Amino acid sequence: MTRAPSDHATTVPTTATTTSVAPDGLDHLAHLVAAQHAFLASIAEVDPTTRVPWCGRWRVRDVVVHLGRIHHWAAGQASKRQETPLGRGPFVLDTFYATQAAELRETLVRLGDTEGWTLVGNGPASWWRRRQLHETTVHLWDLRTAGGLPLDDDAAVWSDTVDEVVTVMQPRQQAMGRMQPLPAPVRLVATDADQTWLLGGTGTPSVTVEGTAQDLALLVWGRRSPDEVAVRGDAAALDDALARRLTP
Numbered sequence: 001m002t003r004a005p006s007d008h009a010t011t012v013p014t015t016a017t018t019t020s021v022a023p024d025g026l027d028h029l030a031h032l033v034a035a036q037h038a039f040l041a042s043i044a045e046v047d048p049t050t051r052v053p054w055c056g057r058w059r060v061r062d063v064v065v066h067l068g069r070i071h072h073w074a075a076g077q078a079s080k081r082q083e084t085p086l087g088r089g090p091f092v093l094d095t096f097y098a099t100q101a102a103e104l105r106e107t108l109v110r111l112g113d114t115e116g117w118t119l120v121g122n123g124p125a126s127w128w129r130r131r132q133l134h135e136t137t138v139h140l141w142d143l144r145t146a147g148g149l150p151l152d153d154d155a156a157v158w159s160d161t162v163d164e165v166v167t168v169m170q171p172r173q174q175a176m177g178r179m180q181p182l183p184a185p186v187r188l189v190a191t192d193a194d195q196t197w198l199l200g201g202t203g204t205p206s207v208t209v210e211g212t213a214q215d216l217a218l219l220v221w222g223r224r225s226p227d228e229v230a231v232r233g234d235a236a237a238l239d240d241a242l243a244r245r246l247t248p
Helices: 028-043 060-078 093-111 127-146 155-175 213-220 235-243
Strands: 115-118 121-124 186-190 195-199 207-211 230-233
Touching (some): 028 127, 093 127, 115 127, 127 155, 155 195, 186 213, 207 213, 230 235
């Protein structure tokens, strides 16, 4: 079963870094707002009972409610408060999502770099701009792909999705004991973004994976299979890495 890409677990006690604007100038908040608007607009385009097979038993309505709940939860984390219960539903999906998306946007704008809780300890509330951008981007792909709808491929955003897994998510999973260290790193090469990463640490990689930034991001988030990218080297090592809990 493909895991839902967010988690409500206790944070790891380390120091977070500001990620409101990436080193390459990516404006996480602006891209988050655009992704939220695209997600909201897409809700009406897809039957809510449509299966999302790469997310286990989920249907489109589950993706919508999940992302709305995660926005609400993240707003609470940024504000250093526990989220208030939203109820079990059923919900009017577009209204429910629009309300939680607006809460998150308004919270992140209001707080700026004020200290909040993050997944890696206390840090600037702006940390959540990046995390929620990629949460929304992946689930926007889920929603539109389940409905057979196209999605714009922004290589800069998808590259940052990969980078977040490599530099934040996978190290956190390992630090929390949710996965054992990889025997050797996996080299990821984005063919449309001129970027390369070593997933799982430093050293000599056992396998190299090439694909678009979107393909690589979807691979490490459990939405693509190795058959959909170019693999050179020890394919079994890639299979082993992907079988581990690289992400929450």
